[in-house]
Amino acid sequence: MGIVYKKYLHGDKVLGCNACKTHFATQEHIISKDFYGMYGKAYLFSTVINVYTGEAEDRSMRTGLHTVQDIHCAECSTVVGWKYLVAYEKKQQYKEGRYILERTLLHYMPGC
Numbered sequence: 001m002g003i004v005y006k007k008y009l010h011g012d013k014v015l016g017c018n019a020c021k022t023h024f025a026t027q028e029h030i031i032s033k034d035f036y037g038m039y040g041k042a043y044l045f046s047t048v049i050n051v052y053t054g055e056a057e058d059r060s061m062r063t064g065l066h067t068v069q070d071i072h073c074a075e076c077s078t079v080v081g082w083k084y085l086v087a088y089e090k091k092q093q094y095k096e097g098r099y100i101l102e103r104t105l106l107h108y109m110p111g112c
């Protein structure tokens, strides 16, 4: 991993890393709040910044088989969720290229 240039988001609904407060996304990027991660509630995002991805692997989930990559906070390396690369069931394919962030690992930033 090289030098990471952190980007910053603006708006009053910025979500970031609970551990180090790095910005990940704004509330407008949430596609669905009806997801579950390893620690309970999770959100599906259209895009997430300041993260890097781990190795791709196949995971069998409640909604079928998916190829995913863990996503890590670019600042503190905490695994904060995963990215969907491939969904093998047609009706799950809207998730491809989208990101899951675990609700309990997120911090809501005050307006900035």
Ligand SMILES: [Zn+2]
Pocket (backbone or CB within 6 Å): 017, 018, 019, 020, 021, 022, 073, 074, 075, 076, 077, 078
């Ligand atoms: Zn972090």
